[in-house]
Amino acid sequence: MTAAIRLLTLDPADAGTVTSASHLLDLARGKTTDDRRRLLLGIAALCDATPPGAEASPLLGDIFMIIARQAERDIRKALSESLASAEWAPPALIAMLALDEIEIARPVIAASPLLKDQDLLRVLLEATIEHQIEVARRPHISGTVADAIIDRGDPATLTALAGNRTAQVSEDALARLIEHSSRIAALRAPLTRHPHLNGALAVQLYQWVGQALREAISERFQVDETRLANAVDTVTRPPPAEPRGIGNTVAAIVDKEEMERRLVAKLQSSGQLRAGFLIRAVREKRLSLFEHGVTALSGFPLRQVRAALARPSPDALFLMCAAVGIDRAVFPALLEEIRAMSDGRPGDFDTGYPGRTSLSPAAAAREFRALMGHAGG
Structure with a gap:
């Protein structure tokens, strides 16, 4: 802490004149360059006097917060670098620095032991992509x-x-x-x-x-x-498409569906039935296998799964995909591939579902059941 702050051109000869608590508060409210210089010297002295593992005084926290709200960029950056590993720093200050511009935020995001899960989740929600990357890199x-x-x-x-x-x-x-x-x-x-x-x-x-x-x-x-x-x-590979020339007899369709059900059951029992397999089934134009896979993963009746694909809008398909863990970013391409296999169904009537933010699988499943139940699916 001391070394970084003293880089801001402080004069050690002044240290003895700024250790009074009331005087530090006066300096914190001051506006002049000399006030700020002397204030930083006093903070350095207080930090030097803080034993390892001890908490800093509430006064120090108040002063830090005043500085951080009013200080120039280089002072905030120095504070961030100096406090990155400190266990006694004011948590509110650390949380505030973590949301500052990335060059200031990076040291505390990377190392501060005072940032808790709720602080890191707030950074993911409110800050830039650069901040989010630093959270993802943070140890442990x-x-x-x-x-x-x-x-x-x-x-x-x-x-x-x-x-x-x-x-x-x-x-x-x-x-x-x-x-x-x-x-x-x-x-x-x-x-x-x-x-x-x-x-x-x-x-x-x-x-x-x-x-x-x-x-x-x-x-x-x-x-x-x-x-x-x-x-x-x-x-993981879906069964090959039937060769052309084989008639779409009832027996052939039944055999194909039974084979698909067995494959899905095998994958599910071994823990290998995942969203990635469903995406691959669609890309390989195995729509029936996709339907059986969704049924097994979600617990939705097959008739509802197929009814969702035939609706005039993609709302139910969106919820169905979210319920089985298919990423929202994949949905637009998946929708177009399914439409290409289903004579344009589901239709393009816009109900707003594809533009929604991510739902949890459980919430999507509840909405799907409510929607299809209301629709009589």
Whole structure:
């Protein structure tokens, strides 16, 4: 603290004249350059007198807050650098500095032990993308903060989180990151090296990465690359489309649907049925497999799932996708691919659902059931 503040050209010869508490408050309200210089000297003296592990006096906190609200940029920056690791600093000041411009905020976001989850969540909600990236890079962030970053779905912030090896990322959160890697190439390399990656998740990641990263995965998990590739095809690849020339008989349709139901059940029992598989089914034009997968993941009746795809607006499809964890950023492209397979359904009547902010899967499921129940689906 002392070294950084004294860089602001303070004269040590004045130190003995500014240690009076009342005099410090007077200086804090002062406007002159000399008042500010002498005030900083007094603060430095108080900080020097604070024992390690002790809390600073409430007076010091009041003075700091006055300085931060009124001070020039270079003083706020010096305070941020000086207080980044301090355990005795006023928490309100640290929270305020974390929302300042990024060059001021960066030191406290990166290191301050006084920033709690609610402070970091506020930064994610209110500050710039640069601030959000710093939160994602912060050592030892909690699972709550990591989940909030993944919910937001910003590529740069997700990439920073993927490279943060000390973040508390659950297996489910890591699986969601891997699903994001299907559209965000920058995630793939750090996820390949992630300390929490396990064999089951490696199979999921394997399908999205290039040859070099596939070799890294197979070497890390000591699995033959050919066998791993076959495992990916067996577990995650939808069955091939029927060759042209086979009539759409009732028997053929029933056999196909039964095969799809069995595949979905197999994936679900092994924990491999995820949103990424559903997206891939649509991209490979396997709409019926998508429907069965949504039914298994959500618990919605198949008739409601199919009714949602036939509506004059995409409202129910949007809620259905949100309920099974399909990222909102993927929805517009998914909608167009489904329409291409369904004679333009769901229609384009605008009810505002695709433009909404992210819903939790549980909230989306509740709204879907209410909507389809009201519609008699």
